[in-house]
Amino acid sequence: MNGHSVSAKTWVVTTGSSAAVPPIPGLDRVDFLTNRDLFSLERLPASMIILGAGPIGIEMAQAFSRLGTTVSVVGRSEQILSKEDRDMADALQARLAAEGVTFYLGAKIEAVSQVGSKKCVRLRLNPDAAVDLTAETLLVALGRTPNVNGLWLEAAGVDVGPTGIAVDPRLRTSRKHIFAAGDVNGGYLFTHAAGYEGGIVVSNAVFHLPRKVDYTWLPWCTYTDPELASIGMNARRAEAAGLDPIVLSEPFAANDRAWSKGRARGASN
Numbered sequence: 320m321n322g323h324s325v326s327a328k329t330w331v332v333t334t335g336s337s338a339a340v341p342p343i344p345g346l347d348r349v350d351f352l353t354n355r356d357l358f359s360l361e362r363l364p365a366s367m368i369i370l371g372a373g374p375i376g377i378e379m380a381q382a383f384s385r386l387g388t389t390v391s392v393v394g395r396s397e398q399i400l401s402k403e404d405r406d407m408a409d410a411l412q413a414r415l416a417a418e419g420v421t422f423y424l425g426a427k428i429e430a431v432s433q434v435g436s437k438k439c440v441r442l443r444l445n446p447d448a449a450v451d452l453t454a455e456t457l458l459v460a461l462g463r464t465p466n467v468n469g470l471w472l473e474a475a476g477v478d479v480g481p482t483g484i485a486v487d488p489r490l491r492t493s494r495k496h497i498f499a500a501g502d503v504n505g506g507y508l509f510t511h512a513a514g515y516e517g518g519i520v521v522s523n524a525v526f527h528l529p530r531k532v533d534y535t536w537l538p539w540c541t542y543t544d545p546e547l548a549s550i551g552m553n554a555r556r557a558e559a560a561g562l563d564p565i566v567l568s569e570p571f572a573a574n575d576r577a578w579s580k581g582r583a584r585g586a587s588n
């Protein structure tokens with residue numbers, strides 16, 4: 320580090336993640352935005368194409384649309400927020416569509432190009448239809464990649480998988496004295512998950528009180544209006560875990576408190 324060596328008995332890697340930039344033909348020659356520069360824009364763009372229909376893409380779609388930008392969202396899956404239950408995600412999509420956001424789902428991004436200051440995206444939709452989109456700005460929100468470059472983890476014998484540094488339930492890497500917490504281990508990419516994992520690492524590494532992570536009741540939220548929030552498994556995750564969930568659904572319209580707060584649209588499962 321700056322020409323000095325640092326040694327320690329125990330190490331914790333918490334370098335987080337950055338926007339993933341997949342090898343889409345032409346993207347390397349286009350002036351695109353990620354979450355890094357999106358919040359430093361000096362004026363509101365007239366139009367924006369958002370590549371990615373995950374939490375970041377969807378939150379930014381609603382925010383920019385409400386500010387007055389014409390927004391198009393491109394998603395690979397047929398559903399926005401593909402980790403959420405379909406009925407919930409579809410309800411949110413309908414709300415955003417009613418506010419003016421245009422969706423291109425089930426789309427394959429074939430190429431990206433720049434014509435003057437405009438950004439162009441060529442898509443292929445199912446069934447085989449080509450669509451060309453043009454906008455003033457292009458936001459890439461196609462997932463996250465762990466910040467592991469330049470750490471020389473391979474020299475330390477730390478295994479890194481496709482989504483991040485591999486860890487065991489105590490958050491130890493393949494080198495037991497090196498821990499990894501937060502986005503860099505590719506688990507749950509949330510601030511509160513990173514904080515929780517930090518506590519697990521301190522317990523294991525500093526106090527030598529063995530603790531394992533337990534995400535059973537982990538909450539998470541996509542901060543749209545309305546918000547889409549969960550605690551623990553939704554039906555999709557329960558099914559993926561081999562369970563056969565019974566889903567009870569209650570529309571907010573059946574709830575007097577929701578009416579009195581003027582928020583009777585939406586539902587809880």
Ligand SMILES: Cc1cc2nc3c(=O)[nH]c(=O)nc-3n(C[C@H](O)[C@H](O)[C@H](O)COP(=O)(O)OP(=O)(O)OC[C@H]3O[C@@H](n4cnc5c(N)ncnc54)[C@H](O)[C@@H]3O)c2cc1C
Nearest residue numbers: 333334335336354375466500501502503508509510511513
């Ligand atoms: C646009 C956006 C919206 C989000 N919204 C939410 C939300 O609403 N709710 C939520 O829970 N989560 C949200 N997240 C996710 C949340 O930000 C992350 O899960 C959280 O910050 C992860 O914490 P971390 O400590 O692992 O990494 P970070 O907070 O990214 O911290 C990593 C730190 O390490 C530093 N670093 C990186 N590489 C090196 C290096 N080589 N040497 C030294 N330092 C290095 C970085 O500069 C940074 O300071 C959002 C993320 C984005 C991008």
